[in-house]
Amino acid sequence: MSSDGDTVARARLFNLRITPVGMARGLLYLVLIAGAALALVPFVWMVSTSLKRLPEVARWPIQWIPSDPQWQNYATVFSHVPFLRFYANTAFVTLLRTSGLLVTSCMAGYAFARLRFPGRDAIFLIYLGTMMVPGQVTLIPRFITMRLLTWIDTYQALIVPGVFSAFGVFLMRQFFMGIPRSLDDAAILDGANHFDIFRRVCVPLSTPAIATLIIFAFVGSWNDFLWPLVITNSVEKLVLSVGLSHFQDLYYTEWTLLMAASVMAMAPVLAIYVLAQRYFVQGIALTGIKG
């Protein structure tokens, strides 16, 4: 009797009742959990391999939890390649790109949303139009521009072209449009100029959009690969993505080190993702479709 009661209680707990609906629900959870496991396996395998000894990685059946975790693999990465340098470069480039992109996008977004000037809508349409041109089309001319400026293999080349974003302008314009103009008028009565309205009214009221933009710019810059690959060549200027791919060419059999390096390259992005997940979802809702 009591065990029956237990089963019922447990079934209640997991919202499972032995009915067709309950079974469908159980199946649903099963599929979702299996799917989540598939999504996660590469990450688990990466961490697991990064803590193994090299002979262990070739052992079947696979040992998911290493018996003697080799934390020093992580330190070894730093002695094999200037990983700290790659890290610092990536952080520096990402920081400047993100802040620059934020400033240019917010300012231009304000101009398009709030100010009347000749050609405004035409210019905005051109901005939108270029969002459809694949980045590869502009890759070669941008490279040549960098060459003319003698910026090849410099931080400027890694940063400057990345601080302008039609997408960012679009996002901020849409958001500023939604802020009631009555707030501007009140500020104007208090003697505020447009810079005051921008700084004191529009920007503070746009935290969700700004947070979204920061996160997209951060992740985009951190993960950027093709541009840094073509524009840098000296080890001192390499960012993580390019440094990792060189590291892979040099140490292609050292799986434990490669995985330790991958873990470290991913960590900041994944940390940001976990902390600010709602802004990712929000960003998709803001930029995606309505209805």
Added chain:
Amino acid sequence: MTAYGQPANPMLRSERRWALFFLAPSLIGFLAFTLLPVVTSLGLSFVKWNLIRPPEFAGVDNYVRALRDPMFWRVLKNTAVYALGTVPSAMVLSLALALALNQKIRGVTLFRGLYYLPVVAPMVAVTMVWRWLYNANFGVINYVLSLVGLPAVPWLTSTRWALPSVIIMSVWKSLGSGMVIYLAGLQGIPQHLYDAAAVDGANAWQRFRHITLPMLATTTFFVMVTSVISSFQVFGQIFVLTRGGPANASSTMVYYIYQNGFQSFRMGYASALSWLLFAAVFVFTLIQFGAQRERVFYE
């Protein structure tokens, strides 16, 4: 006030000055790094230039050369196969996931977070992990195959499996983004439609077929167009997993552009290739727009 002269109204005049102030930083960068490159890229596609000798005008030679280049057709075909392999399967799977997550279940946020994780993870680092997963002798994938009694597959080293390997990884990587967009679309479908259908005695499949699917048409269209565009631009996975090999079996358009531009320094030819890529993307998008006009149902 005239269209381009100084407006008489001092407020409008001051607005223009402010507009210049607010727009200038973005506009300068936009002109220098987006608009001008788009224009020069078109110009470059009509010259021969190896960065060492001065550029020579070549007319449409680069385009003619591309059309006669067997490698161009090869990479175009590979790119199309890649798009066909990733887009429909990722769309079906992400819709299925979104439908599952749209039920009243616990842990929706957690599941959504987990499924979206691969989307955020850096491409190069993640691809290195997949290279290891695909390892013919020690990788997890062949290990799982061996558990169910299947022979080991030489994933990245055979001409037959290299491109499918890239496709499988890309589906895994992109699934979450489609799912999130579909979830947003599903949440926009008014409940009263389902209630009405339930009154009419429609079963789950009929509700899906006649309400969910048509109401998701714009979402589906959005997901399809953006996925096709991004699948035509695949590069990172190819570079890290296979370098286009073996024997160019997994080389794609952008990889070929990269090789021509930055390994062989054929700037003109690479520019022409990038315009052909743009044309291909554009044509595909137009076809989808055409198909959409016939099918999509707007409320």
